Amino acid sequence: MGLYAAVIAICVYSFFPIYWMMISSVRPMERLFLDSSLVFWPPDFASYTSLFQQTNYLVNFMNSVLMAVGTIVVSLVLSAFIAYGATRLRFRGKTTLVASMLFAYMFPPLMLAIPMAAAFRWAGLTDSLWGLLIAHLAISLPLAVWLLWGFFKAMPFDLEEAAMVDGCSQFEAFVKVVLPLSAPGLITVGIFSFLLSWADYVFALILIMSDQQKTLPVALASLLGAHDLRWGEVLAGASLIALPLFVIFIFCYRYFVAGLSAGALKG
Template sequence: MRRSASARIGIGFAAFAISAWSFFPIYWMIVSSLRSQQELFTRPTLLPSSFSLESYQQLLEVTDYPQQFRNSIVVALAVVAITLVASIIIAYAVTRFRVPFKLMIVGSMLYAYMFPPMLLAIPLYGIFVSLGIADSLLALVIAHCTLTLPLGVWLLWGFFKSMPFELEEAAMVDGCTRLGSFVRVVLPLSLPGIVTVAIFAFLLSWTDYTYALVMISSDTQKTLPVGLASMVGSFELRWGEVMAGATLIALPLFLIFTLLSRYFIQGLAAGATKG
């Protein structure tokens, strides 16, 4: 009994230490964004002597952060919408219809993850130049979908494959069409997987730096990660604005995981076991 209690205490202490170590950079980022400009260049303390929104004011008024925020929102939402629609259609088609070499098709879509993003970004940029859409948000949306779509298809394929077709047949016997049974039966039962795919797509697009750096060159089309990195220059360190910008970038992710964590965990667990 003593060993068991000691083990629990040790595990609890280790979990607390790991959590504190992981959370401390986030805490320091938030606290630093609330320090005054003068205090940022003095000896740091765990708590600021006074809280100030000066860094946020400078970020929103002096920099191009608002425009970059809008660009990131547009790109991320477009990537989520395209990924969900295409993933649902492809995964359902290879599950319910006779598609030749369906396993090869689904498996080959994951080959994109075998290569580093920069290796794919270079030929993609060449294609976009030939199509005349380089340096545009459309090019960035397409580039992001090349990474989000394979994962979405693979995860939803596991959901649809494990779902008995008898459920759809019962709905069609009751008067539903094939499309009606899909909308009223399949989609609600696949909600955890759909939410998981949406979170992954938004997370990848919202935090992407490599593709945004390669595909976008004009200042008016830049997204948040690239814009935030440009604030750290060789001759000027705008740490207050950088910390404030990083905090605002992390805020939507925090809200999404807080509100949808239940579906996210269910989707990961179900997708791993059903796939």
């Protein structure tokens, strides 16, 4: 009984700020700081209307979608090939090489973003979504390789040999045998890549300057001016940012948990 009470308390503690943000986003602006009720009805969507009319929210939303989709696709493709090569090819120091890919996670994102900004300026990728995509891959790809490495390492090579005996090349065996069996890991990698890209603020803040290229977190933060605090629009925008995360976890949380568990056991 005590365990259930603790779980419920932790869930309420974790979800309440999100619930308060969403319920506050549908309060009238004049009652935003005066009404502290936990249930508000009828909802007022004036903040959402103002958000779409007075900002480039839809453009920024599409920028975030493009970055998230690009990060997912490139991370899945590259990490699958890198992890497969690290488990099937024989060369010295491959375990150290895979482990060292997580070295970047020892540093705060700000320490990586500043030298990236200098490198992108030299390469002509300043204020470019292509440069931001590369930055997102720098933080998503190492983790993706590490997760898939655990899956591929534990997968018997006999399965691929049987496919090659039946006439498949090693690449065809990889596509037709290894990848389908690694579906939980691929889904987990896709979710992690989406989260890292969708919620990124530091890289987008330093690498993107123009309003038309900004992603949602940076564009939302720009609404908090020094003299004009547009809290209604901020809460509405933050609620819309959180909405895709809820949708993903509602439909994919089983695969996500299964992928993490399997990767931990196999790795």
